[in-house]
Amino acid sequence: MDNTNTMLLALGTDAPVPExxxxxxxxxxxxxxxxxxxxxxxxxxxxxxxxxxxxxxPHGDPAQRDRVQEVTVHTPTLLIGFSDERPFYPDACVWIDxxxxxxxxLRHGLSELEAxxxxxxxxxxxxxxxxxxxxxxxxxxxxxxxxxxSCRWRPAASGDSAEIRLDTQQSFEHQLRACAxxxxxxxxxxxxxxxxxxxxxxxxxxxxxxxxxxxxxxxWTSFLSAPVALHSYDDLGEALQxxxxxxxxxxxxxxxxxxxxxxxxxxxxxxxxxxxxRNQEFYLEFQPQFDSHTGCMVGAEAxxxxxxxxxxxxxxxxxxxxxxxxxxxxxxxxxxxxxxLATWKLLSDRDISIRxxxxxxxxxxxxxxxADKVLDLLEEMGVPAASLExxxxxxxxxxxxxxxxxxxNRLKLAGVHIVLDDFxxxxxxxxxxxxLPITGIKLDRAFVTPLSREDEDSAQRHIVATMLDLxxxxxxxxxxxxxxxxxxxxxxxxxxxxxxxxxxxxxxMSVNSLIDRACVQETVLVDYASGQQSLF
Numbered sequence: 001m002d003n004t005n006t007m008l009l010a011l012g013t014d015a016p017v018p019e020x021x022x023x024x025x026x027x028x029x030x031x032x033x034x035x036x037x038x039x040x041x042x043x044x045x046x047x048x049x050x051x052x053x054x055x056x057x058p059h060g061d062p063a064q065r066d067r068v069q070e071v072t073v074h075t076p077t078l079l080i081g082f083s084d085e086r087p088f089y090p091d092a093c094v095w096i097d098x099x100x101x102x103x104x105x106l107r108h109g110l111s112e113l114e115a116x117x118x119x120x121x122x123x124x125x126x127x128x129x130x131x132x133x134x135x136x137x138x139x140x141x142x143x144x145x146x147x148x149x150s151c152r153w154r155p156a157a158s159g160d161s162a163e164i165r166l167d168t169q170q171s172f173e174h175q176l177r178a179c180a181x182x183x184x185x186x187x188x189x190x191x192x193x194x195x196x197x198x199x200x201x202x203x204x205x206x207x208x209x210x211x212x213x214x215x216x217x218x219x220w221t222s223f224l225s226a227p228v229a230l231h232s233y234d235d236l237g238e239a240l241q242x243x244x245x246x247x248x249x250x251x252x253x254x255x256x257x258x259x260x261x262x263x264x265x266x267x268x269x270x271x272x273x274x275x276x277x278r279n280q281e282f283y284l285e286f287q288p289q290f291d292s293h294t295g296c297m298v299g300a301e302a303x304x305x306x307x308x309x310x311x312x313x314x315x316x317x318x319x320x321x322x323x324x325x326x327x328x329x330x331x332x333x334x335x336x337x338x339x340x341l342a343t344w345k346l347l348s349d350r351d352i353s354i355r356x357x358x359x360x361x362x363x364x365x366x367x368x369x370x371a372d373k374v375l376d377l378l379e380e381m382g383v384p385a386a387s388l389e390x391x392x393x394x395x396x397x398x399x400x401x402x403x404x405x406x407x408x409n410r411l412k413l414a415g416v417h418i419v420l421d422d423f424x425x426x427x428x429x430x431x432x433x434x435x436l437p438i439t440g441i442k443l444d445r446a447f448v449t450p451l452s453r454e455d456e457d458s459a460q461r462h463i464v465a466t467m468l469d470l471x472x473x474x475x476x477x478x479x480x481x482x483x484x485x486x487x488x489x490x491x492x493x494x495x496x497x498x499x500x501x502x503x504x505x506x507x508x509m510s511v512n513s514l515i516d517r518a519c520v521q522e523t524v525l526v527d528y529a530s531g532q533q534s535l536f
Contacts, residue, residue, distance in 0.1 A: 130187025385415035445482025452487030
């Protein structure tokens with residue numbers, strides 16, 4: 001495309017374009033054979049044909065937003081603004097977050113804008129606008145197919161350099177838009193999750209999007225679902241869920257969570273799981289949690305059990321992996337959450353208010369609708385968000401970080417407690433503590449239980465003390481599991497842990513036993529097996 005006579009306009013909205021930005025554009029314009037003019041948006045509307053526009057949009061005036069949006073509909077536009085402004089401008093060809101504006105990102109953005117002008121790239125629509133356009137498209141044609149694309153950034157793209165990560169993300173989006181079918185309607189659901197509808201099923205069925213496996217110069221691995229027929233807008237939700245489950249399984253296999261074929265014996269276990277769900281063979285036990293300062297019961301962790309008709313009680317370690325492989329973990333998780341909230345209601349009816357904790361797996365929290373499902377269930381059952389605690393491992397939070405963290409942030413903002421389980425067993429837990437949307441940590445029993453056998457100057461005790469001190473500085477609540485004797489309790493109490501859990505005072509118990517235990521309003525913990533009192 002010959003841009004010799006094309007004018008690049010740098011336009012401000014509430015304030016003039018910053019001088020440094022004008023200087024950067026002036027340096028880049030000659031390389032693109034563009035002439036540059038700058039000024040205020042209102043002075044140039046309507047924008048003449050044959051112009052390209054860069055607009056700065058850090059404002060909150062609805063009328064001004066409408067004017068900018070009108071420009072983006074008719075004119076190739078690069079917008080620079082803060083992330084909370086992005087949803088207001090779904091038709092913009094290119095967007096640069098003001099927090100990441102550098103000469104490098106601006107140069108990349110201008111090349112993207114040039115490609116859009118040349119017709120080489122389809123627009124990348126924000127979620128809501130994609131939904132609206134998809135509905136309109138389905139009203140005009142029924143022969144459409146939907147495909148979900150998920151991206152996992154390679155380690156080299158997620159290191160210390162935010163510029164590398166942003167450049168990688170923009171490069172991925174550029175390739176996605178350049179290689180998608182010509183008629184594709186492309187939406188960006190999350191930072192690393194995209195959706196396409198197109199009539200070109202043949203194109204979508206091919207390996208059309210390259211990733212690290214095809215060329216190690218790419219800093220991403222892409223996962224594509226098989227195209228799904230989309231006949232009406234009412235089919236959209238189910239189609240997306242189908243694609244999410246398919247990609248989830250692919251990512252688990254890639255991450256070696258499920259990177260093996262099921263043995264014949266394991267296949268029988270999967271069939272058993274399906275039968276067990278149908279026959280309601282699963283049940284919950286609850287292990288109380290106590291305030292380490294007062295001795296009062298303050299919570300209980302729900303623990304999943306399977307009463308097998310032939311094998312007896314089967315622990316979750318023996319079947320959770322198989323449930324994930326069989327795609328049943330969401331069903332199990334939803335059942336466990338509902339039963340846990342029902343137990344809270346039983347306690348609440350007796351004027352007992354404790355927090356109920358339930359474990360969450362990676363496939364559950366990686367579901368884009370997980371936060372909505374949890375919040376809807378809390379509302380349906382009349383349980384305050386602050387009465388629920390979700391326990392997740394670091395792997396569950398970080399394996400599909402964009403989706404998982406989006407869900408967890410929403411739940412945390414709603415008041416749900418988010419606890420990092422098995423803390424201390426992951427190599428990167430400390431580095432992630434300040435970034436994860438958590439309210440507390442749970443010290444793994446591997447650190448806690450041996451404390452009674454260690455001397456005061458042991459490395460083990462110093463490690464636990466450091467973890468507790470760091471958590472306190474970050475205003476995170478701490479829970480220690482694996483308290484199995486008086487000496488261990490005394491050490492954990494002295495080190496300042498907030499809550500305790502372990503066999504010394506309470507083994508996992510039935511719902512009725514939990515209610516009976518919670519009804520005991522003494523502030524002194526008692527070892528119900530021996531009658532021994534604690535230091536409280």
